[in-house]
Amino acid sequence: MIFFWAFVIGGLICVIGQLLMDVGKLTPAHTMSTLVVAGAVLAGFGWYEPLVKFAGAGATVPITSFGNALVHGAMQEMKADGVIGIITGIFEVTSAGISAAIIFGFLGALVFKPRG
Amino acid sequence: MASKAKNKKLTPTQIEYQTVAQAHEPPRPVLKNVLRAFFIGGAICLLGQIIQTFFITYFKFTEKTAGNPTSAVLIFISVLLTGIGVYDKIAQYAGAGTAVPVTGFANSIASAALEHRTEGLVLGVGGNMFKLAGSVIVFGVFAAFIIGLLKWAWTALGGAA
Numbered sequence: 001m002i003f004f005w006a007f008v009i010g011g012l013i014c015v016i017g018q019l020l021m022d023v024g025k026l027t028p029a030h031t032m033s034t035l036v037v038a039g040a041v042l043a044g045f046g047w048y049e050p051l052v053k054f055a056g057a058g059a060t061v062p063i064t065s066f067g068n069a070l071v072h073g074a075m076q077e078m079k080a081d082g083v084i085g086i087i088t089g090i091f092e093v094t095s096a097g098i099s100a101a102i103i104f105g106f107l108g109a110l111v112f113k114p115r116g
Numbered sequence: 117m118a119s120k121a122k123n124k125k126l127t128p129t130q131i132e133y134q135t136v137a138q139a140h141e142p143p144r145p146v147l148k149n150v151l152r153a154f155f156i157g158g159a160i161c162l163l164g165q166i167i168q169t170f171f172i173t174y175f176k177f178t179e180k181t182a183g184n185p186t187s188a189v190l191i192f193i194s195v196l197l198t199g200i201g202v203y204d205k206i207a208q209y210a211g212a213g214t215a216v217p218v219t220g221f222a223n224s225i226a227s228a229a230l231e232h233r234t235e236g237l238v239l240g241v242g243g244n245m246f247k248l249a250g251s252v253i254v255f256g257v258f259a260a261f262i263i264g265l266l267k268w269a270w271t272a273l274g275g276a277a
Binding site for chain 1: 144146149150153156160165167168183184185187188190191196211212213216217218225226229234237249251252253263268
C-alpha cells in the first residue's frame with residue numbers, strides 16, 4: 001500500500017509544482033524555492049512528518065522534504081544545545097543529499113562531455 | 117507589477133508589439149502538463165520507495181535511516197542520466213515531474229557543472245555548480261532558521277515543543 005501512496009502523493013506534489021509554473025507563471029527556480037519554504041513551514045507546524053509516515057518516499061523524495069529535513073536538523077540540535085543549535089544543526093539531516101549531489105555532480109563533470 | 121514598471125521604459129510601438137505578441141502566444145497545455153508531471157513525478161517517488169524498501173529489507177536500515185541512502189542512489193542515477201543526456205529529454209516531457217523530486221535538484225547541479233566545464237574546474241565547475249540549486253539551499257536554510265527561531269521563542273515562552 002505504501003507503494004501506491006508514494007506514487008500518488010509524490011505525483012500530487014509534482015502537480016503542485018507544475019501548477020505553480022503553468023498557472024502561477026513562476027520560473028523553475030522560483031517554484032523549487034517556494035516548495036522548499038513550504039516544506040519548511042509544514043515541518044514547523046509538525047504536519048510534514050505525518051505525511052512521511054503515510055506516503056513514505058512520496059513525501060521524502062520531492063524537494064519539499066529538503067525544507068522539512070532542514071527544520072528537523074535545526075530542531076534536533078536546538079533541543080540539545082539551545083538556540084545555537086539552530087545554526088549548527090541545520091545541515092545535519094540534509095548532509096547526505098547535499099554531499100552526494102556535490103560529489104556525484106563533480107565526478108559527472110569530470111567524466112562526461114558537455115553536449116547540446 | 118514588474119511588467120508595468122518595465123513598460124514605462126518602452127516606446128508606444130514596443131508596447132503595441134508586446135500586446136500583439138502576447139495575444140499570439142500559444143496557450144500552455146496545463147492539463148496535459150499536469151498529467152505528465154503527476155505520472156512521471158509519481159513514478160520517481162515510486163522508484164524511491166522501492167529503493168528504500170530494498171535498503172530496509174536487505175541492509176537492516178530502519179524507516180528513518182533509509183532516507184539518506186535512498187536519496188544518494190536517486191542522486192547518483194540522476195547525475196548519470198544527466199551525463200549521458202537522457203535526463204533533460206525526460207525533463208522536457210515531464211516538466212515539474214522531474215524537477216520537483218530530489219533527482220531534479222541533482223540534475224540542476226550536474227547540468228550546471230557540465231555546462232560550464234569548458235571554463236575550467238575551479239571557475240567553471242566549482243563556481244557554477246550551485247547556480248540553480250543555490251536558491252533552493254539559500255531559501256530553505258533561511259526559512260528553516262526563521263522557523264527554528266520562532267519555535268525556540270515559542271518554547272521559551274512556555275509553549276509545547
